[in-house]
Amino acid sequence: MKRIIFALIISGVTFGACRHNNLESSIMPDNHMNSGEEVDTTGTDSTTLKILSLGDSYTIGQSVCETCRFPAQLKDSLTNSFTNTEFTLEIIATTGWTTTNLLNAVAQQNPDTDFDLVTLLIGVNNQYQGKPFSLYETEFPTLVDKAIEAANGDKNRVIVVSIPDYAYTPFGQGNSNAQTISTEIDQYNNFAQSYCEANDITYVYITDITRLGLEQPELVASDGLHPSELAYSKFVERLIPIATAKLQ
Numbered sequence: 001m002k003r004i005i006f007a008l009i010i011s012g013v014t015f016g017a018c019r020h021n022n023l024e025s026s027i028m029p030d031n032h033m034n035s036g037e038e039v040d041t042t043g044t045d046s047t048t049l050k051i052l053s054l055g056d057s058y059t060i061g062q063s064v065c066e067t068c069r070f071p072a073q074l075k076d077s078l079t080n081s082f083t084n085t086e087f088t089l090e091i092i093a094t095t096g097w098t099t100t101n102l103l104n105a106v107a108q109q110n111p112d113t114d115f116d117l118v119t120l121l122i123g124v125n126n127q128y129q130g131k132p133f134s135l136y137e138t139e140f141p142t143l144v145d146k147a148i149e150a151a152n153g154d155k156n157r158v159i160v161v162s163i164p165d166y167a168y169t170p171f172g173q174g175n176s177n178a179q180t181i182s183t184e185i186d187q188y189n190n191f192a193q194s195y196c197e198a199n200d201i202t203y204v205y206i207t208d209i210t211r212l213g214l215e216q217p218e219l220v221a222s223d224g225l226h227p228s229e230l231a232y233s234k235f236v237e238r239l240i241p242i243a244t245a246k247l248q
Contacts, residue, residue, distance in 0.1 A: 055121040059093035063221035068229035099139035118147045121161040164210035170224035
């Protein structure tokens with residue numbers, strides 16, 4: 001039975017952004033990855049694949065419906081892409097969680113180690129709560145290791161997602177230091193990207209989508225802070241070809 005693990009990095013107050021030096025090579029799908037193609041598994045027994053998503057409010061989809069959050073949209077998209085395949089989704093995430101909170105939750109919940117895909121999105125609450133950046137430098141790699149462990153030790157089954165940038169929301173604009181928010185989120189994302197590239201971990205950059213929040217208010221949820229269902233669907237457009245390729 002194949003399984004899927006999804007590791008997401010997100011913080012409780014959902015925030016994030018990042019300078020991405022190699023944006024296309026790291027997050028854009030190759031031309032042969034067509035998310036619209038159905039993966040043919042005809043003639044095989046029915047298969048169940050498991051997805052795990054780790055994070056904070058960006059992972060649980062604060063202020064959007066349960067089926068609107070990006071892990072659920074990803075699961076639905078994968079279901080439509082694979083025949084004779086059932087997908088299950090487990091989420092370990094809570095609004096406001098820092099890297100420390102997520103580490104503690106993973107230790108307490110002790111998830112299975114046979115996920116087929118794991119996503120990780122975390123860090124915005126470290127920034128929002130003014131935690132020392134050194135804490136993220138220490139705990140982010142540990143969370144990546146936990147994601148790999150949950151994926152049966154296969155780092156190719158892990159996807160790290162960049163932190164959205166909440167400076168481009170009505171809430172963020174209410175702060176006098178909106179530019180500082182973006183600069184600090186860049187710092188977090190740059191570290192995560194560099195770590196993933198050095199360790200051959202898939203990193204998907206979605207921060208630029210959230211930086212359209214002021215000119216495209218439909219990308220912001222009704223709370224004026226978190227991504228909307230539409231924004232999450234755009235995340236999934238980048239994730240689906242990569243996730244599909246990993247599961248084939």
